[in-house]
Amino acid sequence: MPTEISRREAQRLIGAGAQVLDVLEFSEYRESHLPGAVHIHLRRLAEQAREKLDADRTVVVYCYDYA
Amino acid sequence: MSPRAAARLESLGFREVYDHAAGKLDWFAAGLPIEGEVTSEVRIGQLVRGDTPSCTLEDRLGEVRQRVESAGWDQAVVLDGRRVLLGWLGRDALSRDPSAEVETVMLEGPKTLRPNESPGETASWMDGKGVDSVLVTSSDGTFLGVLRRGDLDVPRQGELGAGA
Numbered sequence: 001m002p003t004e005i006s007r008r009e010a011q012r013l014i015g016a017g018a019q020v021l022d023v024l025e026f027s028e029y030r031e032s033h034l035p036g037a038v039h040i041h042l043r044r045l046a047e048q049a050r051e052k053l054d055a056d057r058t059v060v061v062y063c064y065d066y067a
Numbered sequence: 068m069s070p071r072a073a074a075r076l077e078s079l080g081f082r083e084v085y086d087h088a089a090g091k092l093d094w095f096a097a098g099l100p101i102e103g104e105v106t107s108e109v110r111i112g113q114l115v116r117g118d119t120p121s122c123t124l125e126d127r128l129g130e131v132r133q134r135v136e137s138a139g140w141d142q143a144v145v146l147d148g149r150r151v152l153l154g155w156l157g158r159d160a161l162s163r164d165p166s167a168e169v170e171t172v173m174l175e176g177p178k179t180l181r182p183n184e185s186p187g188e189t190a191s192w193m194d195g196k197g198v199d200s201v202l203v204t205s206s207d208g209t210f211l212g213v214l215r216r217g218d219l220d221v222p223r224q225g226e227l228g229a230g231a
Contacts, residue, residue: 001074001077002070002073002074002076002077002084002085002086003084003085003086004070004085004086004088005085005086005087005088006087006089007087007089007093007094007097007099007206007207009085009087010085010087010094011099013085018085021072021076022091023068023069023072024068024091029103030103030104031103031104031105032091032095032101032102032103032104032105033091033101033102033103034091034094034099034101034102035100035101035102036102037102042068042071042072042075045072045075045076045079046075046079049075049076049079049081050079050080053076053081055079055080055081055082056082057083058083058084058085059073059076059081059083059084059085060085060087061069061072061073061076061084061085061086061087062069062086062087062088062090062091062094063068063069063072063090063091064068064090064091064092065089065090065091065092065093
């Protein structure tokens with residue numbers, strides 16, 4: 001089960017080279033996203049995840065907020 | 068949405084997946100760097116004055132007032148060791164008994180804004196409330212600075228259309 005992390009922990013992991021994944025709508029990603037984030041909408045994950053991300057490296061996933 | 072995405076990644080064979088559940092909103096509210104189209108828009112976090120005089124709960128008011136005046140300010144913020152905002156001292160509080168401890172005269176829980184707010188909306192809010200300055204903190208309460216109404220390049224309400 002994926003671990004929920006705080007912003008500070010996310011900062012630390014991203015600073016250490018983790019991949020960052022934004023799963024919001026593309027229009028929201030285009031408007032603003034975390035530095036270096038890759039975009040894959042939730043519905044396209046199975047199709048695009050291995051193409052855009054390295055499964056052997058750490059991934060930090062985010063959306064808009066807790067909702 | 069991100070918990071489902073993280074779980075799905077794991078099911079696809081990704082070995083180390085973390086869910087930053089507080090998400091983009093929390094990141095931006097902390098004043099951290101962002102990328103994308105909105106990065107060219109000015110946000111209030113870029114306009115705050117970070118040189119605001121600060122003090123601790125235990126400081127004596129007289130000493131704080133001296134520092135505030137010599138720095139050319141009219142207010143001070145009360146911070147803990149991690150720079151989390153605990154209170155605020157305005158003109159009235161600063162004019163009280165110099166021997167008083169800051170904790171006994173400060174305003175507890177002052178109103179704060181996040182650094183990702185837009186200057187236009189902030190100006191409207193400040194004009195509506197009749198305030199000339201507001202404190203800006205990150206989402207975890209860390210003090211970032213004081214925003215002066217005059218530092219917002221937005222006409223005051225009532226000035227719009229003046230002379231037209």
